[in-house]
Amino acid sequence: xxxxxxxxxxxxxxxxxxxxxxxxxxxxxxxxxxxxxxxxxxxxxxxxxxxxxxxxxxxxxxxxxxxxxxxxxxxxxxxxxxxxxxxxxxxxxxxxxxxxxxxxxxxxxxxxxxxxxxxxxxxxxxxxxxxxxxxxxxxxxxxxxxxxxxxxxxxxxxxxxxxxxxxxxxxxxxxxxxxxxxxxxxxxxxxxxxxxxxxxxxxxxxxxxxxxxxxxxxxxxxxxxxxxxxxxxxxxxxxxxxxxxxxxxxxxxxxxxxxxxxxxxxxxxxxxxxxxxxxxxxxxxxxxxxxxxxxxxxxxxxxxxxxxxxxxxxxxxxxxxxxxxxxxxxxxxxxxxxxxxxxxxxxxxxxxxxxxxxxx
Amino acid sequence: xxxxxxxxxxxxxxxxxxxxxxxxxxxxxxxxxxxxxxxxxxxxxxxxxxxxxxxxxxxxxxxxxxxxxxxxxxxxxxxxxxxxxxxxxxxxxxxxxxxxxxxxxxxxxxxxxxxxxxxxxxxxxxxxxxxxxxxxxxxxxxxxxxxxxxxxxxxxxxxxxxxxxxxxxxxxxxxxxxxxxxxxxxxxxxxxxxxxxxxxxxxxxxxxxxxxxxxxxxxxxxxxxxxxxxxxxxxxxxxxxxxxxxxxxxxxxxxxxxxxxxxxxxxxxxxxxxxxxxxxxxxxxxxxxxxxxxxxxxxxxxxxxxxxxxxxxxx
Numbered sequence: 065x066x067x068x069x070x071x072x073x074x075x076x077x078x079x080x081x082x083x084x085x086x087x088x089x090x091x092x093x094x095x096x097x098x099x100x101x102x103x104x105x106x107x108x109x110x111x112x113x114x115x116x117x118x119x120x121x122x123x124x125x126x127x128x129x130x131x132x133x134x135x136x137x138x139x140x141x142x143x144x145x146x147x148x149x150x151x152x153x154x155x156x157x158x159x160x161x162x163x164x165x166x167x168x169x170x171x172x173x174x175x176x177x178x179x180x181x182x183x184x185x186x187x188x189x190x191x192x193x194x195x196x197x198x199x200x201x202x203x204x205x206x207x208x209x210x211x212x213x214x215x216x217x218x219x220x221x222x223x224x225x226x227x228x229x230x231x232x233x234x235x236x237x238x239x240x241x242x243x244x245x246x247x248x249x250x251x252x253x254x255x256x257x258x259x260x261x262x263x264x265x266x267x268x269x270x271x272x273x274x275x276x277x278x279x280x281x282x283x284x285x286x287x288x289x290x291x292x293x294x295x296x297x298x299x300x301x302x303x304x305x306x307x308x309x310x311x312x313x314x315x316x317x318x319x320x321x322x323x324x325x326x327x328x329x330x331x332x333x334x335x336x337x338x339x340x341x342x343x344x345x346x347x348x349x350x351x352x353x354x355x356x357x358x359x360x361x362x363x364x365x366x367x368x369x370x371x372x373x374x375x376x377x378x379x380x381x382x383x384x385x386x387x388x389x390x391x392x393x394x395x396x397x398x399x400x401x402x403x404x405x406x407x408x409x410x411x412x413x414x415x416x417x418x419x420x421x422x423x424x
Numbered sequence: 425x426x427x428x429x430x431x432x433x434x435x436x437x438x439x440x441x442x443x444x445x446x447x448x449x450x451x452x453x454x455x456x457x458x459x460x461x462x463x464x465x466x467x468x469x470x471x472x473x474x475x476x477x478x479x480x481x482x483x484x485x486x487x488x489x490x491x492x493x494x495x496x497x498x499x500x501x502x503x504x505x506x507x508x509x510x511x512x513x514x515x516x517x518x519x520x521x522x523x524x525x526x527x528x529x530x531x532x533x534x535x536x537x538x539x540x541x542x543x544x545x546x547x548x549x550x551x552x553x554x555x556x557x558x559x560x561x562x563x564x565x566x567x568x569x570x571x572x573x574x575x576x577x578x579x580x581x582x583x584x585x586x587x588x589x590x591x592x593x594x595x596x597x598x599x600x601x602x603x604x605x606x607x608x609x610x611x612x613x614x615x616x617x618x619x620x621x622x623x624x625x626x627x628x629x630x631x632x633x634x635x636x637x638x639x640x641x642x643x644x645x646x647x648x649x650x651x652x653x654x655x656x657x658x659x660x661x662x663x664x665x666x667x668x669x670x671x672x673x674x675x676x677x678x679x680x681x682x683x684x685x686x687x688x689x690x691x692x693x694x695x696x697x698x699x700x701x702x703x704x705x706x707x708x709x710x711x712x713x714x715x716x717x718x719x720x721x722x723x724x725x726x727x728x729x730x731x732x733x734x735x736x737x738x739x
Binding site for chain 1: 465482532535538552559561567630650700712
């Protein structure tokens with residue numbers, strides 16, 4: 065019996081439900097028809113084109129923005145980066161306060177977001193929540209209960225989803241919330257710090273409403289889910305044998321976490337922080353709503369500030385031709401900074417993945 | 425030998441163990457440290473949840489108060505005028521996101537098919553994957569800047585397609601990366617069975633891989649849509665905003681000519697952004713109501729998307 069004949073017999077013997085006529089027709093082996101071949105060629109070509117197109121998109125985005133910025137680059141040169149004024153009437157443009165504000169607010173937001181984000185990643189990856197609930201249930205005697213006994217796992221999953229939901233809230237909603245909740249909340253504290261410790265540069269100005277601190281707080285909330293999700297993945301990927309070895313040697317839970325799990329996952333955690341930084345640098349509307357949009361370079365936490373993204377958001381809709389050029393230049397600078405940070409982050413994470421392979 | 429640390433008794437005969445040494449006592453510095461750290465992380469996790477609940481609580485309290493049928497059917501009110509709604513902004517958001525979905529989903533899934541199956545091990549795939557990862561980090565405002573330079577300037581005005589292109593640029597990497605994962609997670613025996621039966625690569629993909637991976641692909645699409653619906657920055661100077669319906673003839677919410685499509689298009693996100701800085705109480709209240717609608721839309725899309733992939737009983 066020929067090979068194809070055997071295949072057909074075998075296939076016919078397979079029990080099948082419903083659609084019998086169609087399946088029998090399919091089961092008989094035949095060479096691809098010319099339509100099949102043509103479809104295959106076209107489909108593959110489309111897939112290749114889409115894939116290359118997606119990659120070219122990065123190049124096109126950079127090219128398109130750079131092309132639009134070219135006249136402004138020619139006119140203002142590198143002095144653009146060091147200039148402090150943005151004056152449409154005199155056509156004097158510079159983005160020093162914006163660059164400073166972008167970096168400073170992102171750094172502050174990241175500081176807070178990273179501390180909380182990594183702590184929560186540990187909390188989730190070590191399943192603290194379900195083990196706490198579990199011991200609680202055992203303490204009151206319901207540990208093996210058929211319904212209640214499953215509760216810890218379900219609540220743990222719910223907690224993870226809830227943290228992820230933080231990322232789902234649109235940034236414009238965070239901005240709105242920041243205006244009506246965060247600013248009134250931090251104001252008394254800011255005023256007290258300013259009047260009592262005003263000699264410290266960090267507290268040297270009063271908070272007049274929008275300012276760096278509320279912006280950084282909201283930024284921290286917005287980068288936290290990114291940092292938590294990627295750090296958690298890195299911590300979960302720590303090989304079980306390392307985990308077991310640490311506990312086998314008698315380490316307490318936190319000794320194991322700090323001496324073994326976190327160092328093993330360090331590259332991944334670092335990558336998550338770099339990517340979080342990228343997020344923070346590019347965040348726009350929440351900052352445009354909360355930072356105050358003043359061309360100020362100040363180390364004070366309570367001073368209004370501005371960022372590159374906020375500058376674009378505020379000036380673009382009503383800009384004339386000359387200002388659009390300058391804005392494109394600013395966009396190019398922002399693009400350069402974020403691309404660098406994101407490429408670094410993606411690179412670090414790739415290294416982290418490769419590094420863990422050796423341990424497994 | 426003096427037992428040191430609370431595990432020191434292990435390995436000795438059970439009868440010789442000082443049982444009190446094995447108790448977990450907070451007087452041991454190591455245990456105390458563990459306890460403090462556990463408490464600290466627990467408190468920090470709870471703290472991180474506070475903003476979420478605060479946002480949701482305020483949305484329901486301040487936004488829910490305004491919500492009524494009129495908010496869905498009326499146009500935004502002028503300053504100081506009572507009532508009004510954001511019907512046009514809801515339609516505008518659907519239009520912007522719809523255009524973005526039409527652009528990004530076919531390209532994204534085709535690119536994912538290339539990455540996961542047709543060219544999975546090629547050098548190009550690595551580079552494309554890296555480019556997609558870098559694109560995920562593209563600031564949303566720069567997607568707007570790109571669409572401004574590429575679409576608004578060439579077509580000569582702010583429009584829904586310009587907004588759609590900006591949003592599509594943000595949706596694309598999410599769709600590519602999640603669809604790739606979904607297609608890769610199809611058991612290789614299914615792929616091999618199809619190849620073994622003589623299917624062409626395109627048939628393997630369209631008849632076996634994509635249908636099987638569909639829940640995962642849809643999850644990615646839904647997540648991308650949820651993200652796009654909430655984006656403000658890319659729309660600010662691409663779709664801009666409009667106080668009016670998309671069409672002047674009935675039914676008013678549907679643009680019927682190309683000219684009507686190429687007009688500034690309102691959206692919920694930009695409405696919230698514009699009204700949040702309004703000095704007029706009624707517009708601020710409307711911003712809260714719009715925020716409630718937007719968040720419900722986004723969260724629903726998110727939850728449905730994640731439920732899709734969790735329910736698919738692959739393997």
